[in-house]
Amino acid sequence: MWARALLRQVAMFGSTHGRECGHPLRENYICRWRPAAAQKLSFSTTSSSPSGDPSEMESIVLNALEEPTPYTLTKEQEIAVTQSDPVKERKLSELMLRLYIKKEHGEVLPQEIRMEDLKVMIDLGQSQLSKKLRYLIKRSSLKKKISEMKEKDERLSELEIIREERAKIASEMEHPWLNYALYNNTLFPRVFKRSIVTFADCWVGTAMHEGQKIVIDCSYDSQMDDMRIKHTAKQILYCHVYNRSVKRPFSLHLCNLETDGRLMYYIRRLHPKFEIDTPVSLHSGSYLDVFERRNLVYLSPHTTATVEYNPNDIYILGALVDKDMGLALSNKKAAKEKIRSASLPLGKYMKWKKGGKSLCIHQCFQTLLDVKITGDWEKALRDNVPQRKVWDDSGNENLSRFSRVY
Numbered sequence: 001m002w003a004r005a006l007l008r009q010v011a012m013f014g015s016t017h018g019r020e021c022g023h024p025l026r027e028n029y030i031c032r033w034r035p036a037a038a039q040k041l042s043f044s045t046t047s048s049s050p051s052g053d054p055s056e057m058e059s060i061v062l063n064a065l066e067e068p069t070p071y072t073l074t075k076e077q078e079i080a081v082t083q084s085d086p087v088k089e090r091k092l093s094e095l096m097l098r099l100y101i102k103k104e105h106g107e108v109l110p111q112e113i114r115m116e117d118l119k120v121m122i123d124l125g126q127s128q129l130s131k132k133l134r135y136l137i138k139r140s141s142l143k144k145k146i147s148e149m150k151e152k153d154e155r156l157s158e159l160e161i162i163r164e165e166r167a168k169i170a171s172e173m174e175h176p177w178l179n180y181a182l183y184n185n186t187l188f189p190r191v192f193k194r195s196i197v198t199f200a201d202c203w204v205g206t207a208m209h210e211g212q213k214i215v216i217d218c219s220y221d222s223q224m225d226d227m228r229i230k231h232t233a234k235q236i237l238y239c240h241v242y243n244r245s246v247k248r249p250f251s252l253h254l255c256n257l258e259t260d261g262r263l264m265y266y267i268r269r270l271h272p273k274f275e276i277d278t279p280v281s282l283h284s285g286s287y288l289d290v291f292e293r294r295n296l297v298y299l300s301p302h303t304t305a306t307v308e309y310n311p312n313d314i315y316i317l318g319a320l321v322d323k324d325m326g327l328a329l330s331n332k333k334a335a336k337e338k339i340r341s342a343s344l345p346l347g348k349y350m351k352w353k354k355g356g357k358s359l360c361i362h363q364c365f366q367t368l369l370d371v372k373i374t375g376d377w378e379k380a381l382r383d384n385v386p387q388r389k390v391w392d393d394s395g396n397e398n399l400s401r402f403s404r405v406y
Contacts, residue, residue, distance in 0.1 A: 072096075073092075073096070077115075078092060080115060081119055081122070082122075088122060091122040091123065092122050095121055095122050095129075098126075098129065102133075109137075110133060110139075112140055113136065117136065120132070200245065201244065203247055203248075203249055204244050204279040205279050207248070208281065211249060211250055211251040212250055212251065212311055212312075212314075212372065213250070213291065214252055214314065214315050214365070214368065215253045215255050215287045215291070215296075215314060215315070215317070216236060216239065216252070216255070216316075216317050216361065217255055217256055217287065217316055217317065217330075218254055218256050218257040218263055219256035219319075219333075220318060220319060220320040220329065221262055221263055223320065223322075223327075223329060224320065224322075228321040229262050229321075230266045232266075232319050232321050232361065233267045233269075235360050235361040235362045236254070236267065236319060236362075237267065237270055237271055238362035238365075239362050239365040240278060242362065242366050242369060243365070243369065246373060248372065248373055250369065250372070251281070252280045252281065253280075253281045253282075253287070254280060254281070254282050254283065254319075255283045255285070255286060255287040255290065256283070256285070256286055256287070257282055257284060258284065259284065263319065293337075295312065295313055296313075296314050296316060296339045297313045297314065297339070297340045297342055298316045298330060298331075298333070298340065298341045299315055299317055299318075299330075299341075299342060299343065299364060300328070300330040300331040300342075300343060301343050301356060301359075302328035302330070302331040302343075303331050303341040303342060303343050305341065305342045306342060306343055306344070306345040306348065307342035307343065307344060307345065309368075309372070309375070309377075311372070316339070317361055317364055317365060318330040318333075318361075319361060321361075322358070343357070344357075344359070344364065345381075346381065346385070348377075349377055349378040350381055350382070350385065350390045350391075351391040352391075353389055353391060359384075359385065363385065363386075366380075366383075367380045367381060367383075367385075368380075370383060
């Protein structure tokens with residue numbers, strides 16, 4: 001009995017001495033004896049009336065498992081429970097304190113208390129309160145199980161509808177056993193994207209030892225600003241993507257590549273594992289130190305000679321975005337190093353509009369790749385040269401480079 005009397009005295013102290021600071025367990029008020037962790041609480045109230053009248057509130061849903069203080073009432077909720085009766089206010093304060101002590105002792109408390117249950121609980125003793133709380137916990141757990149069962153039934157009904165729709169589609173198919181879908185059996189195992197990537201890497205890995213070599217000259221960092229170098233890095237990665245999409249790829253080599261340069265910095269930003277899992281040969285030295293000079297052909301738009309595809313030649317593409325520059329750097333470098341230079345036969349197969357006959361790095365690479373596979377310069381140029389740069393008298397649309405089958 002002494003514990004009950006002590007709680008009553010503490011509740012009376014909070015309701016009389018603490019008038020200036022508010023209710024001892026009320027939200028947004030701080031009393032001297034109140035724990036600091038209980039100063040900020042959250043709750044939500046479900047109401048049967050959209051007006052939010054406190055007298056019409058049905059239940060109080062509180063975060064008893066998350067907040068340090070189990071329950072906290074607002075002024076309107078206290079009036080709805082006590083009807084401004086001082087005796088009931090004292091009993092409500094005592095009930096709140098008892099719930100706080102139970103929470104501190106690690107007891108499980110219900111997540112939801114109805115207003116009528118709260119009105120009953122303020123008059124209960126210690127043992128009766130414990131029984132009431134256990135009942136509320138069982139009731140809330142039962143409600144949770146019922147809601148979970150309803151959700152499960154809804155999911156099963158949705159799956160049943162999907163199963164019926166797929167069965168209807170399978171009945172209309174000519175070969176339903178080849179349908180890769182839920183609850184369908186297939187004769188062959190499914191080919192996943194990771195397996196396709198592995199096959200592509202195997203083709204590129206074989207080409208690194210036996211395939212025709214192609215070089216991208218990365219020695220133009222000092223001739224470009226950061227924006228142009230970023231575009232160059234993207235185009236080099238496009239070359240790698242196109243190269244691994246065919247069964248007869250090139251052996252791609254990046255020469256004069258500075259590992260600490262700006263170009264490599266942007267390549268790492270776009271592809272962090274480029275140096276680890278990419279089947280591309282990286283060389284910090286010149287291509288003259290790796291290949292024989294007589295086999296090298298530098299592709300440049302500023303030379304008059306046109307290239308004739310030869311599988312024994314090693315073609316060099318300059319990693320340079322020289323839009324509006326017109327410096328002919330690649331042609332000058334080829335002449336300085338005494339290497340053959342040639343340009344793509346754009347004027348022979350296409351009617352060029354105005355401007356220089358220069359293409360992006362990945363467009364030149366894809367053109368050479370198509371010529372390597374098909375041997376048709378006209379089709380390769382039509383597929384890869386942007387339509388805005390040429391006159392198309394035949395009216396045929398350019399084919400998309402992503403829709404080819406090799």
